Amino acid sequence: MLPIQTALPLCEMLAGDVFFPQQASTIAPGVDKLFYFIFWVCVFFFVLVVGFMTAFLLKYRRKENFDASGPTHNTLLEATWSVLPFFIVCYMFYEGVIGYMDLRSAPESAYEIKVRAKKWAWEFTYPNGYSTNELHVPPNSPVSLLMQSDDVLHSLFIPAFRVKMDVVPGRYTKLWFDATVPGKYDLECTEYCGEKHSEMLAIVTVHNDRSEFDAWLAKASDVFGPVDRGEKTLAQVGSELALRKGCGQCHSIDPQKSKKTGPAWWGIFGEDHQFVDGTSAKVDENYIRESVLKPTAKVVKGYGGNMPSFAGQLKDREIDALIEYIKTLK
Numbered sequence: 001m002l003p004i005q006t007a008l009p010l011c012e013m014l015a016g017d018v019f020f021p022q023q024a025s026t027i028a029p030g031v032d033k034l035f036y037f038i039f040w041v042c043v044f045f046f047v048l049v050v051g052f053m054t055a056f057l058l059k060y061r062r063k064e065n066f067d068a069s070g071p072t073h074n075t076l077l078e079a080t081w082s083v084l085p086f087f088i089v090c091y092m093f094y095e096g097v098i099g100y101m102d103l104r105s106a107p108e109s110a111y112e113i114k115v116r117a118k119k120w121a122w123e124f125t126y127p128n129g130y131s132t133n134e135l136h137v138p139p140n141s142p143v144s145l146l147m148q149s150d151d152v153l154h155s156l157f158i159p160a161f162r163v164k165m166d167v168v169p170g171r172y173t174k175l176w177f178d179a180t181v182p183g184k185y186d187l188e189c190t191e192y193c194g195e196k197h198s199e200m201l202a203i204v205t206v207h208n209d210r211s212e213f214d215a216w217l218a219k220a221s222d223v224f225g226p227v228d229r230g231e232k233t234l235a236q237v238g239s240e241l242a243l244r245k246g247c248g249q250c251h252s253i254d255p256q257k258s259k260k261t262g263p264a265w266w267g268i269f270g271e272d273h274q275f276v277d278g279t280s281a282k283v284d285e286n287y288i289r290e291s292v293l294k295p296t297a298k299v300v301k302g303y304g305g306n307m308p309s310f311a312g313q314l315k316d317r318e319i320d321a322l323i324e325y326i327k328t329l330k
Helices: 003-015 030-057 076-104 210-221 235-246 285-293 316-328
Strands: 113-117 119-127 135-137 141-150 154-158 165-166 173-178 185-188 201-208 272-274 279-284
Touching: 030 076, 076 173, 113 135, 113 154, 119 135, 119 279, 135 173, 141 154, 141 165, 165 173, 235 316
Parallel strands: 113 141, 135 201
Antiparallel strands: 113 119, 141 173, 154 165, 154 185, 185 201, 272 279
């Protein structure tokens, strides 16, 4: 068997090349090291057991006049194959516990970002109140995610960081990481959460330094600045908000009115909608506002009423921007 001193450098050399993507956090090397150590131990014992089994089948196959007398056991051999695996498993357990405690113990100085999961989008809210559907973080600085679900069980997974945690309705869960390599990385949901589960994706952007991250956050937070300066219309800001809030996951905006989980937005303003309770109403500003804040108050016929409420998540001016954007879809 490979001695531990030889196996671990080999594990680190293969990490990020065979089974895993690039290591991009302080946690990733430890996770990969333990995984590859267990992998090579399993490979070694598989080859050892199958090799001896094959050799014994050939050597001790049934023969005429074979003398089966002789010792029936070997104390040293039996002690070796019991004691050696015991110490190997103890080492695996030790490394696993150390890694687990590290994953579950965020530094007190960690930068906290709130995460809201819903069918089928992610929403990340920064300490200044700004929300977006992309996760941006500073490099070489611990980041803690405080997560909750609006509907069903989800699971946040960032492969390059080697972190994953369930997002459970009715309670908060946490995970943390310290990103080390600037770039863009995939974030996905790994708990089946319904029809659009495979589309519940996001991008994690690790900035080059803290000042770049702070500059991005200041600019992104000023969503109505371009409107106030006359650089953008309210409808254009509404389009950006719809993208950030993941509205396109459930509402199509194409002229063909492709059917998704919720009603299509194209040409919807001014239409008459029939509801599951037999009533009807014209789509106007009040109807859209109510649908955003109290989506189950009027459920359109033919749809399931799966939309979560955005009460407390969208300010009045943001709702106004969404309404103006919907008016342009015609």
